[in-house]
Amino acid sequence: MSIKQQISESNNQVIIAIENNFDFSLHQHFREAYSHCNTPKTDFILDLSHTEYMDSSALGMILLLKDHADNLGGQVIIKKPSDTVNKILEIAQFHRLVTIEK
Amino acid sequence: MPKANLLLKIMLAAVFSLLINVIFFNVYFITVFFVLTLLILVSYLLFNLNKNESQAREINTDINDSKIDNTLLRHSFNEITELLDETITIITTELDRASTLVKDAVGGVSNSFIELQALNAQQQVMISSLISQHNSIGDEDGTTLAHFVQSSGETLDDFVKVIINTSKQSLETMSFTDEMVKQFDGIFNLLEQVENLASQTNLLALNAAIEAARAGEAGRGFAVVANEVRSLSVNSTELNEDIRNEINNAKITIAKLRQSVEVMASADMTSTLEAKDDVGVMMNHVEQVNSKTAEGIDELLTLTPQIESAVSTGVRLLQFEDLTFQTLNSLKEELQYITMVSEEFKQFNQLPFNRDAEHLQIIANKAKELKSTLSHANENRTVMQSSMDEGEIELF
Numbered sequence A: 001m002s003i004k005q006q007i008s009e010s011n012n013q014v015i016i017a018i019e020n021n022f023d024f025s026l027h028q029h030f031r032e033a034y035s036h037c038n039t040p041k042t043d044f045i046l047d048l049s050h051t052e053y054m055d056s057s058a059l060g061m062i063l064l065l066k067d068h069a070d071n072l073g074g075q076v077i078i079k080k081p082s083d084t085v086n087k088i089l090e091i092a093q094f095h096r097l098v099t100i101e102k
Numbered sequence B: 001m002p003k004a005n006l007l008l009k010i011m012l013a014a015v016f017s018l019l020i021n022v023i024f025f026n027v028y029f030i031t032v033f034f035v036l037t038l039l040i041l042v043s044y045l046l047f048n049l050n051k052n053e054s055q056a057r058e059i060n061t062d063i064n065d066s067k068i069d070n071t072l073l074r075h076s077f078n079e080i081t082e083l084l085d086e087t088i089t090i091i092t093t094e095l096d097r098a099s100t101l102v103k104d105a106v107g108g109v110s111n112s113f114i115e116l117q118a119l120n121a122q123q124q125v126m127i128s129s130l131i132s133q134h135n136s137i138g139d140e141d142g143t144t145l146a147h148f149v150q151s152s153g154e155t156l157d158d159f160v161k162v163i164i165n166t167s168k169q170s171l172e173t174m175s176f177t178d179e180m181v182k183q184f185d186g187i188f189n190l191l192e193q194v195e196n197l198a199s200q201t202n203l204l205a206l207n208a209a210i211e212a213a214r215a216g217e218a219g220r221g222f223a224v225v226a227n228e229v230r231s232l233s234v235n236s237t238e239l240n241e242d243i244r245n246e247i248n249n250a251k252i253t254i255a256k257l258r259q260s261v262e263v264m265a266s267a268d269m270t271s272t273l274e275a276k277d278d279v280g281v282m283m284n285h286v287e288q289v290n291s292k293t294a295e296g297i298d299e300l301l302t303l304t305p306q307i308e309s310a311v312s313t314g315v316r317l318l319q320f321e322d323l324t325f326q327t328l329n330s331l332k333e334e335l336q337y338i339t340m341v342s343e344e345f346k347q348f349n350q351l352p353f354n355r356d357a358e359h360l361q362i363i364a365n366k367a368k369e370l371k372s373t374l375s376h377a378n379e380n381r382t383v384m385q386s387s388m389d390e391g392e393i394e395l396f
Helices: A022-036 A057-070 A082-089 B002-024 B025-064 B070-135 B145-265 B271-317 B320-350 B353-383
Strands: A002-007 A013-022 A041-056 A076-079 A099-101
Touching: A002 A022, A013 A022, A022 A057, A022 B145, A041 A057, A041 A082, A057 A076, A057 B145, A082 B271, B070 B271, B070 B320, B070 B353, B145 B271, B320 B353
Parallel strands: A013 A041, A041 A076, A076 A099
Antiparallel strands: A002 A013
């Protein structure tokens, strides 16, 4: 499994870490990692420090995650993206949509 | 006056000898010597006075003196006249030649200045068209290269947005499909219950048939009903099987749909990354070219007025043509004085000998008159413009 999910109830935080490839094959697991969490004001932290490759479906998944977070009144924070991944996020102009922490 | 010195020496010698002889000779001798010395002195003084008077008289008397050799005079005048005439001819020819040369040279220089100015104007037009062309490479709407590159970048951004939205929509479709698959599983559960019902009905029909057989002749009609119920349950089981098959087919179709959606959702972003980099490089390149071109055009624009002013200076300096012609013309005019003098000499040579002195006087007076006219004309000329820096002249 290249997805690790960690829920910390006290801080209203869900941490999702992706390893290696972030692509379509993960979509079901990725959705399951957040779809059950319906606590208002939850922040979703996406740890991309070990992500090596990302395609457009990954960006689509992040947008769906953002929709989910928006519905809950929370936000999405992307942490430590690699250079390649960061470039893709820049091209997609994601820095305008979500917080990217380097 | 060496003669006077000599006389003084003689007198001193005489006085000296007198003093010596006072002792040795008698008074008579002394007196004779003294008188002789006095005579010599007086005669010298008289001679000197005479000489001064005769010199003063020579200038006055020469004019009225007709003793000059008239033939020699005419011969001399003839030579002078010929020399003057030849000189006048040579000077006139040279002046004309100088005028022609200056005129040709000035004409050429002025033409080349006009050409230079025309070329300069042409260059300015070309620069202007270059500027406008530079600002609007492409169509008439003024699309610049920079604008094109920028819009390419924007198009690329839009393209990326479309890809991401497609991915998002596909993933949503995917989750709906997953829901649908779950609902199919629910339908399978329901079908199983229906199959159970059918098999129970079948058992029930079997039991009814057994009971009908035990009843004998009386249960014959009931056996027919039980048989019908059984065949109904079999039909129902077959129908269930058909529904199961159809739904399985639908599941296969959904698996295919899943694959299609996966292809739709997963676009590789590497080529887009490269394209984005290319656009960035291109944008920088265009900016560099723009700034360099702008610099070049600025330099060209400052050069143009400099050329213009250099040409104007050159044109203004061409005034020297006028000044030179004025000088040459005045030289020509002044030649007439020499011509007049020459004419006077010629007339003199044709007159009879006896009034030569009178005519020489006339020539002298004429020369004096011409000289004063000449110096008057020269004064007027020096007042005229002598510098080329004064005043401005536009192209002629």
